[in-house]
Structure formats: C-alpha cells, structure tokens
Amino acid sequence: xxxxxxxxxxxxQDGGGSAAAFRPQLxxxxxxxxxxxxxxxxSFSVEGQIVTPSHxxxxxxxxxxxxxxxxxxxxxxxxxxxxxxxVIAPIESFMAQDxxxxxxxxxxxxxxxxxxxxxxKSRQVLIQSDKAIPFNVxxxxxxTCSRAGITDYAILVLEQQ
Amino acid sequence: xxxxxxxxxxxxxxxxxxxxxxxLDITPVMNLFIIIIPFLITMAVFTHVYxxxxxxxxxxxxxxxxxxxxxxxxxxxxxxxxxVAVTHGDKMLDSLQAPGGVPPVDSLxxxxxxxxxxxxxxDEVVVAVRDAVVFDNVVKVMDACRASGFVKLGxxxxxxxxxxxxx
Numbered sequence: 001x002x003x004x005x006x007x008x009x010x011x012x013q014d015g016g017g018s019a020a021a022f023r024p025q026l027x028x029x030x031x032x033x034x035x036x037x038x039x040x041x042x043s044f045s046v047e048g049q050i051v052t053p054s055h056x057x058x059x060x061x062x063x064x065x066x067x068x069x070x071x072x073x074x075x076x077x078x079x080x081x082x083x084x085x086x087v088i089a090p091i092e093s094f095m096a097q098d099x100x101x102x103x104x105x106x107x108x109x110x111x112x113x114x115x116x117x118x119x120x121k122s123r124q125v126l127i128q129s130d131k132a133i134p135f136n137v138x139x140x141x142x143x144t145c146s147r148a149g150i151t152d153y154a155i156l157v158l159e160q161q
Numbered sequence: 162x163x164x165x166x167x168x169x170x171x172x173x174x175x176x177x178x179x180x181x182x183x184x185l186d187i188t189p190v191m192n193l194f195i196i197i198i199p200f201l202i203t204m205a206v207f208t209h210v211y212x213x214x215x216x217x218x219x220x221x222x223x224x225x226x227x228x229x230x231x232x233x234x235x236x237x238x239x240x241x242x243x244x245v246a247v248t249h250g251d252k253m254l255d256s257l258q259a260p261g262g263v264p265p266v267d268s269l270x271x272x273x274x275x276x277x278x279x280x281x282x283x284d285e286v287v288v289a290v291r292d293a294v295v296f297d298n299v300v301k302v303m304d305a306c307r308a309s310g311f312v313k314l315g316x317x318x319x320x321x322x323x324x325x326x327x328x
Contacts, residue, residue, distance in 0.1 A: 026187055033194040040201035049206050060300040063308065064211040126212065131297035135290045138299070139318045146217055153216060153316070157300060159209035 051156060054082075057130040062157035068126065071154070072112045074105075074145075076129040076137060081105055083112075091137060100143040109148035124152040213303055218287045218315030236273070236280045236311075237287045239319050240264060240294050240302050247272050249280060264298055266305045273309035286311040289319035 051068045053059055054075040075082045080090045081102070089104040109125070116122030125145050129138060142153065218235070236254075239246040245264045247255040255272040257265050277283055286306045290299050303314055 026191065030187055030190065030194075033191070033198065036198060037194065037201070040198065040205050043205035043207055044201055045204060045206040049210070051210060053208065053210055059210070060297045062211065062213055062300050063304050064213045066212050066214065068210060068212045129296050131295065131300070133296045134292060135294045135296065135299060135318070136292035138296060139290075139292065142217070142316070151216065152214065154212040154214045155300065156210055157213055159211060 051126065051128075053156060053158075054128055057128060058132070059128065059156055059158045060131040061160050063160045064157055065159075068154070068156065069124075071124040071126050072109075072116075072122075073126045073128060074141065076127065076133055076141060078130055078132065081141065083108065094140060095137070100140050101147060102140055102144045105141065105144045106148055109145055109150065113149055123150055124154065125150045126154045126156060128156040213300065213307075213314070215288075215303065215314040215316045218317050233281050235282050235285050235287050235315070236276055237289055238269070238273070238302055238306060239289045239291075240299065241291045241319070242293050245269055245302065247276055249276070254279075259298075262295075262298070264302050264305075266301050269302065269305045270309050273306060273311070277310055284311055285313040285315065287315040287317060289317050291319050291321065 047067075050070055051073065054077065056079075057075060057077045073083060074088075078091070080087045082088055088108050089102050093104075094102045113122045127138070127141065145153070234250045237248045239248060242259065242262050244259050245257045246253060247269075254276050257268050257272065259265065273286070288299065288302055288306065290302075299316070303316075306314055
C-alpha cells in the first residue's frame with residue numbers, strides 16, 4: 001500500500017488512520033507574513049509620535065517636513081475647542097459674540113502658562129484644526145492666545161503623499 | 162519512456178516523487194515572525210504629522226514694537242474666498258482669481274518668487290486671511306509662501322475690503 005498525501009498533507013500511516021500527522025501547508029502563510037513584515041519595517045519609527053492627532057478632526061495636508069515639538073496643544077474641531085481631550089469652549093458659545101476674546105480659553109491658556117513658569121516653551125502653542133474650520137474661528141483663538149501671552153504658533157498638518 | 166522517470170533516477174510515479182521531496186522546517190521562521198510582527202506593529206507610525214510654524218506679524222497685536230519706529234513693509238498675501246492678492250504696503254502687485262474657492266497655488270508660487278526680491282525683507286511674508294476662508298486653503302497658501310522662499314510666516318486677519326481687485 002503506498003503512502004499518499006491528501007490535500008492537507010495528511011499521510012496515512014501503515015497501521016491505520018488514527019495516528020495520522022496533520023501537516024498544514026505553511027507556504028502561503030509565510031508569504032503573507034513576509035509581505036506584512038516588509039510593510040511594518042517601512043512604517044517602523046524609533047522616535048514614535050510626540051503628537052497624536054485628535055480623532056474627531058481632519059487635518060490639512062502640507063509639504064512641511066518639520067517634526068512637532070512638545071508644547072501646549074489646542075484642538076479645534078467642528079464642535080468645540082479642546083485641549084488634550086478636555087473641552088474648553090463649544091464653537092457656538094463664542095461665534096455670536098462681538099468680542100474676539102474667548103473667555104474660557106483665555107483662562108485655560110493663562111493656567112497653562114503659569115504651570116510652565118513663563119519659560120520660552122510656555123509662549124508656544126500647537127493648533128490642531130479641522131481643515132473645514134473657517135478662519136473666523138482660528139482668528140478668535142489666535143487673538144485669545146495672543147492676549148494670554150502666546151507669541152509662537154504652530155499648526156499640525158499631515159504629510160503630503 | 163515512462164512519465165515516472167522524469168522525477169528521479171528510480172522508477173516512481175509523480176505522487177511518490179513529491180512525497181520524497183525535501184521539505185524545509187519553517188517552524189522557527191514562523192516563531193520569529195510571530196514575535197517580530199507584534200513588536201513592529203507597536204512601533205509603526207502610519208500617519209506622519211508635521212508642523213508649520215508661524216507667528217503674529219510684528220505690526221499686529223502683541224508683536225507690536227514701537228521702539229524701532231515705523232515697521233518695515235513686508236509682502237502681504239491677502240486671501241479671500243474669491244481671490245488671492247499679493248500686496249506691498251498700499252500697492253497691489255498681483256491679483257489671482259480663486260476658481261471654486263481654491264487658491265491657485267502654482268500661479269501664486271510664481272508671483273511670490275518674482276516679487277520676493279523686490280521687497281526690503283526677503284524672507285518674511287504676512288498672510289492676511291478673510292473670515293470666510295476655510296483653514297485648508299490657508300495652509301495651501303502658507304505652503305506656497307514657504308515654497309517661494311519665505312521662511313518666516315505671519316498670519317493675520319484681513320479687513321473685508323483689503324486686497325480687493327481693481328475692476
């Protein structure tokens with residue numbers, strides 16, 4: 001009786017089918033793993049990511065190649081201004097008012113500056129804004145930050161493919 | 162000549178030849194993959210983010226410095242939903258239509274590269290934006306300014322009549 005391989009590599013033993021060894025074909029799995037390995041090696045980053053974009057906004061695309069630095073962050077979504085997940089002011093709460101100053105944001109920025117002890121870092125702010133936000137909102141945020149003593153601004157952008 | 166002789170010296174059928182073929186033991190390779198792939202997934206960065214630095218122009222807001230007299234004029238790019246204008250002081254240098262509300266980035270780059278050397282300050286530009294312009298278009302214009310050789314960007318708001326094209 002000849003030993004014949006089945007589709008899954010099962011080889012019946014001479015003594016019967018009860019002690020059959022199951023040997024799956026791993027070639028296709030190794031192929032997938034190799035492709036996955038190459039893709040992950042391409043995406044590998046030793047530095048990691050200092051800034052994580054907020055999930056509820058769509059960042060604009062830019063050709064900039066300047067990496068972000070750690071600094072105070074403001075997120076401007078279509079609904080609210082927030083910082084590190086804490087909602088500071090809903091958009092509707094200040095868009096109707098004549099004054100450019102956003103009071104809750106002003107207090108927040110003053111608190112952030114006082115915690116940073118008025119160093120150079122305390123005068124910088126990183127703005128993460130949704131790309132569909134009108135400049136009217138950005139202007140109010142910048143004015144409020146400027147009143148709180150912020151002098152240097154940066155905007156977070158996605159890499160241009 | 163029988164078919165079985167093509168696979169080896171001895172008389173054997175194709176199935177027997179396949180059975181006698183050497184099979185590599187790839188279990189250690191699979192073990193390595195199983196260890197290295199979760200590690201790489203944790204260290205992978207799928208979205209690359211960068212920053213664009215800018216400041217408040219020196220003749221606006223907290224940056225106002227009156228100790229050195231009148232501030233020098235800088236090239237100003239006025240961005241409105243319908244057009245983009247390049248101005249220097251009171252002079253309108255260029256005006257470009259923005260079809261569909263999207264600024265013509267390539268034309269703007271060419272204009273700015275041409276006008277840059279005409280200004281006293283070659284590396285600074287002010288982008289003045291009207292309220293209705295969406296943020297994405299602001300970033301596109303800032304990119305065009307940087308691509309034209311301006312390394313320092315100032316961002317301010319534009320008055321509703323500023324940079325209006327002359328009919």
